[in-house]
Amino acid sequence: MKGTVLYGPGDVRFEERDEPTILAPTDAIIRISATCVCGSDLWPYRGRQAITGPTPMGHEYCGIVEDVGKAVETVKRGQFVIGSFFASDNTCPHCHAGYQTSCQHKEFVGGAQAPLLRVPLADGTLVATREVPHDDLLPGLLATSDVLGTGWFAAEAANVKPGMTVAVVGDGAVGLLGVLSAKQKGAERIIAMSRHPRRQELARAFGATDIVTERGEEGVARIKDLTRGVGADAVLECVGTQESMMQAINSTRPGGSVGYVGLPHEVELKGQELFFSHVRLHGGPAPVRQFLPELIGLVCNDKIEPGKVFDLTLPLDQVTEGYRAMDERRAIKAFLRP
Amino acid sequence: MKGTVLYGPGDVRFEERDEPTILAPTDAIIRISATCVCGSDLWPYRGRQAITGPTPMGHEYCGIVEDVGKAVETVKRGQFVIGSFFASDNTCPHCHAGYQTSCQHKEFVGGAQAPLLRVPLADGTLVATREVPHDDLLPGLLATSDVLGTGWFAAEAANVKPGMTVAVVGDGAVGLLGVLSAKQKGAERIIAMSRHPRRQELARAFGATDIVTERGEEGVARIKDLTRGVGADAVLECVGTQESMMQAINSTRPGGSVGYVGLPHEVELKGQELFFSHVRLHGGPAPVRQFLPELIGLVCNDKIEPGKVFDLTLPLDQVTEGYRAMDERRAIKAFLRP
Missing domain, CATH: 3.90.180.10 (Medium-chain alcohol dehydrogenases, catalytic domain)
Structure with a gap:
């Protein structure tokens, strides 16, 4: 063969x-x-x-x-x-x-x-x-x-519950199905982070209510703007870079959860930064x-x-x-x- | 004054x-x-x-x-x-x-x-x-x-539930009250990590069922031994060093939780190691x-x-x-x- x-x-x-x-x-x-x-x-x-x-x-x-x-x-x-x-x-x-x-x-x-x-x-x-x-x-x-099972696990790991505000970092297929998963789990507001028109469209079809095109610190600031300075209840990290991981952590409200499913490549988390972020972190191979x-x-x-x-x-x-x-x-x- | x-x-x-x-x-x-x-x-x-x-x-x-x-x-x-x-x-x-x-x-x-x-x-x-x-x-x-509020938060952050096997890293006052908190929350088995006789005694008085004196990788191996190779359901990290944090993460079963309340000093977590550990991580200032x-x-x-x-x-x-x-x-x- x-x-x-x-x-x-x-x-x-x-x-x-x-x-x-x-x-x-x-x-x-x-x-x-x-x-x-x-x-x-x-x-x-x-x-x-x-x-x-x-x-x-x-x-x-x-x-x-x-x-x-x-x-x-x-x-x-x-x-x-x-x-x-x-x-x-x-x-x-x-x-x-x-x-x-x-x-x-x-x-x-x-x-x-x-x-x-x-x-x-x-x-x-x-x-x-x-x-x-x-x-x-x-x-x-x-x-x-x-790809769906992984997006689903991102939503599970981020403890998505009905009524929540959820942000999704990454507009690859996993991120897009993270949007679908958050929607299935009853999220009220789903913010997809994407600067790619066709992917934004699919994110909306899967249930995204907002699109954020900014990345890194600007992306975090935009999520804070959209949530009255509080941050998202749950963030799905579907990329696996240092930038995407910090974007996810910093977009989450204290006590909120990051579900990360992007295999981390050269990612290092500083203990004190994570400590004071007060976020819950869970993820891994779905x-x-x-x-x-x-x-x-x-x-x-x-x-x-x-x-x-x-x-x-x-x-x-x-x-x-x-x-x-x-x-x-x-x-x-x-x-x-x- | x-x-x-x-x-x-x-x-x-x-x-x-x-x-x-x-x-x-x-x-x-x-x-x-x-x-x-x-x-x-x-x-x-x-x-x-x-x-x-x-x-x-x-x-x-x-x-x-x-x-x-x-x-x-x-x-x-x-x-x-x-x-x-x-x-x-x-x-x-x-x-x-x-x-x-x-x-x-x-x-x-x-x-x-x-x-x-x-x-x-x-x-x-x-x-x-x-x-x-x-x-x-x-x-x-x-x-x-x-000190009690912090030990209590460690147990909360580690999702301690009735019947669980809990390990506590650190035999300072916070760790000892982490033992008390785990006991109050219904943990069935509480493994205190301490090599100090008087602290071991107090840990037992607060509800510890097992004492592990080994540290680092040896400490992890001992916890695995005590849990049939599975790891603890919840681990309370009450120190804040690189060694104690990795000891906590590696002692936890996949899907289990680490509650960390020791202010991290020069702690860095490698993304891939954390990813494949499959642990839940939550903590911060209690x-x-x-x-x-x-x-x-x-x-x-x-x-x-x-x-x-x-x-x-x-x-x-x-x-x-x-x-x-x-x-x-x-x-x-x-x-x-x-």
Whole structure:
């Protein structure tokens, strides 16, 4: 089969790879129905995150179970399933606490930008839909695999509750679905921080009530203006830079919460600054597995349309164009079909 | 009158000072019934925190209202009152949210190690008892002014709930009252980290079920051992150093909470380390004013005995011995009576 492999900055190739096989009795092999390029794929693509060698890319996936190992009990051949970027046993204490991305046996799932994918710990990791869904639902269902689950966790980690004023830092697909998540959780006012007209439009479609184009200290001042000097009750940090993190912390009212899901790159928080900010800080790799049943339900029942973040659809063999379009911010997120 | 003034490292003096007077119509003047030396006073006393000039010391206080400004409405002359180290109006949005130490009009209250003290924003800051309490209650009531309120906030910020396993980093008076607070909030297991026999004993008296003497990475390993590799549900950080902060974060299970109340000194948190720890982080200067009514009630009704942290009682004019005894760890906390 052909799959996507990153060789170095800007050098992503769609090339011949071995087909995956069952390695452990708890594995499953999935025939990918749809996959996509993640904002986090851009960090190594842009050379801002080191890779140790040629790296099979892609960790967002949904598809049909092709094969299962001998110890797999609940996942069956022919089912349509969705999983997260970390495989988890879903039975350890961390999984029971809802933190499957800290599972004591977690394993990264890589190489999903390909026709076939091996998923470890299949019973714990994969969630099946009742029936094989219509193609129209694929974008929404694929979104639950990471980008929606991550935006949702940002809202959870920021303790978004009905009636709150919420700010979202970052207008990538995660930030936009953070807006959708805050709306679903009953936020009254949602301030999206974006200077990109098409992304602003999508933010509004997902429920944003205000748009702030300023960044850094000016962005903070604008949020304070909009909240009578108080700050937002909850802020979703969906970027992962020093500037975005401080923008999130400083936009939050004392006692308010920052939910951060952008993988921090060279971020350092000064203890005293954080101390006197009085904010609550929670985040990390989103435990998407926890949210999958609920999010799949919302998509299948047409309650939400997270698939709207895919504004570029390509056949999988044009995956390199997907990377380029996202790198150049021509596309928000590229949807790929084998 | 004579009051306590810090001139530089190790140089604290009890010397003649002007008596405080009403400066703003919202001020009150308190005749101090009892005051004490705070662990945070030791930072500048030890030269680890700069002072800009001779500094009147002391910010923990209770006493009788001697005089009030014209705009003071609820606080009356002759009442016994307790206040926090930050004066607050108790009406602004941050106060309403329970974060009086982030009050939009907050003012630091300094110079309490003296017979008389000026307290700004008296109506918002001071809480009166029903009647002037018996001397026996003074240590407990004085403790509510800061050290208990701070330990209590550590437990609140760490989301301590009934049945939880809680670890406490720091065996100073705040840490010990963090143990008491966790016990009051229903923690099932309380692990105190201390290598000091007398403090261990007091920790046990306040409710600690386990003592861990190891520190740093060894301390973390010990907490993991005691929790089947999972980590504590909640950790109270009551020191404020890089080591203590990382000890707290790394002792917490994913999804668990760190409540930090030790003023951080040269602490820097690496974004990615925090991200993958999956902990919740909350803390800051304890909004003691929020807790005063509840804590005063618990003391007056003999439900708790936080005054036990005072293991050295001195007349105020021997305040310098109080600093020395605490600096040399001969005393946990020095209680001073004018």
